[in-house]
Amino acid sequence: MVKAVVAGASGGIGQPLSLLLKLSPYVDELSLYDVVNTPGVAADLSHISSTAKVTGYLPKDDGGKAAMKDADIIVIPAGIPRKPGMTRDDLFNINAGIVKGLIEIAAEVAPKAFLLIISNPVNSTVAIAAEVLKAKGVFNPQKLFGVTTLDIVRAETFVAEIAGKKTGSELTIPVIGGHSGETIVPLFSKISPSVTIPDDKYDALVNRVQFGGDEVVKAKDGAGSATLSMAFAGFRFAEKVLKAAKGEKGLVEPSYVYLPGVPGGEEIAKATGLEYFSVPVELGPNGVEKVTNPLTGITEKEQTLVDACIKGLKDNITKGINFAHNPPQK
Template structure:
C-alpha cells in the first residue's frame, strides 16, 4: 500500500499533479491537503476509474496531521504566486513559512516519508525543510528531494527541437546546480545520445532552459505561471521514485539534495563548495541511493556557468537556513 500526499493540492500545480497521481497504478491512497477546496477536488478525482482511493482535507480539526499521517510520499507544491505590488522578499517569507509549517507536521506524523519539495524558491525551501527535520531529529537526507525535473524536461524539449529529434524523452540531458535562473546549469556536452548544439545557438539555448518560466508567464499575459509543465515534472519524479521504492533498478534523475548525507555526495559537495546541489541521483528502496558525479568532463562554457550557479546558490542556501532557524512570528 502506497499513500501519497499532495500538500497544496487545490492550486495551479496541485490539481493537475493530483490528477496525474490518481492515474498512477503505483498509488493506492491519494490524500489531498490545502487551505481551500480540497474536498471538492478530491470528490472530483474520486470519480475517475483508477485504483487510488482519494481523500481531501482542510486545516480545521487537525486536517494536516490527518492527511499526512503515515504517508509514504509527500509532494509539496504549496505556496502562492507573486502578486502585483509584492516584493520577492514578501513572496519568500510567505512561501518559506508555508513550507516550514508543512514540514513540521510531516516530521511529527510521517517522519519516514519521502518528501518532494516543489514550492519555490527550491534553492531555499529544501534547506529550510532540512533544518526543520534536523530540529525534530528525523532528518534523513536520502528522503528529502528538491524537484528540479522541470529544468530537465525543458532541456530535453528544447534540445530535441534544435537537434531535430521527434521524441524528446529519448534524450538524457543532465542539468545540475539549483532551480532558478543562473543557478540552473544544463550540460549539453553530456547529452545522450550525443547531439551537436551549433555555437551560435548555445547561449540562447542555455538562457531558455534557465528562464523558461518567464516564457510561460509572458505567454499567459502575467496571469499565470508554468503550472501544467511543473505538475508533469513533479509527477515524473514522483513516479520514478515510487518505481525505485518497489525495486526497479537503474532509475536516475537529477534532484536538489543535501549532498553530504548521500553516498557519493560528500565528494561532490567538496568540489562545488555548497552542501545543497542538484546532480543525477540514483534512486532505490532507500530513496537517494547514490549521487552521481558528472563534474569531471565539463567544457569551458559549462565551468563558467557552474561558477555563477555556485555563487547564487550560496546566498540562497544561507537565506533558507537563516529563515528556518528564526522563530515564526506570532499572528
C-alpha cells in the same frame, strides 16, 4: 499499500499533479491537503475509475495531520505563484513559511516519508525543510528531494527542437546546480545520445532553459506561472521515486539534495563548497542510493556557468537556513 499526499492540492500545480497521481498504478491512497477547496478536488478526482482512493482535507480539525499521517510520499507544491514583475525573492517569506509549517506536520506524523519539495524558491525551501527535520530528530537526507525536473524537461524539449528529434524524452540531459535563473546549469556536453548544439545557438538555449519560467509567466499575461509543465515534472519525479521504492533498478534523475548526507555527495560538496546541489541521483528503495559527480569533464563554457551557479546558491542556501532558525515575526 502506498499512500501519496499532495500538500497544496487545490492550486495550479496541485490539481493537475493530483490528477496524474490518481492515474498512477503505484498509488493506492491519495490524500489531498490545502487551505481551500480540497474536499471538492478530492470528490471530483474520486469519480475517476483508477485504483487510488482519494480523500481531501482542510486545516480545520487537524486536517494536515490527518492528511499526512503514515504517508509514504509527500509532494509539496504549496505556495503562491509568481506574478509578472515578481522575483522569486518576493515570494520567499510567504512560501518559506508555508513549507516550514507543512514539514513540521510531516515530521510528526510521517517521519519516514519521501519528501518532494516543489514550492519555490527550491534553492532555499529544501534547506528550510532539512533544518526543521534536523530539529525534530527525523532528518533522513536520502528521502528529501528538491524537485528540479522541470529544468530537465525543458532542456529535453528545447534541445529536441534544435536537433530535430520527435520527442525530447528520448534524450538524457543532466541539468545541475539549483532551480532558479543562473543557478540552473544544463550540461549539453553530456547529452545522451550525443547531440551537437551549434555555437550560434548555445547561449540562447542555455538562457531559455534557465529562464523558461519567465516565458510562461509572460504568455499567461498575469494569470499565473508554469503550472501544467511543473505538475508533469513533479509527477515524473514522484513516479520514479515510487518505482524505485518497489525495487525497479537504474532510475536516475537530477534532484536537489543535501550532499553531506547522501552516498557520493561528499566529493561534490568539496568541489562546490556547497551542502545542497542538484545532481544526477540514482534512486532505490531507501531514496538516494548514490549521486554521480557531474562536474568531471565539463567544458569551459559549462564551468563558467557552474561558477555563477555556486555564487548564487551560497546565498540562497544561507537564506533558507537563517529562515528556519529565525522566521520573521508576524
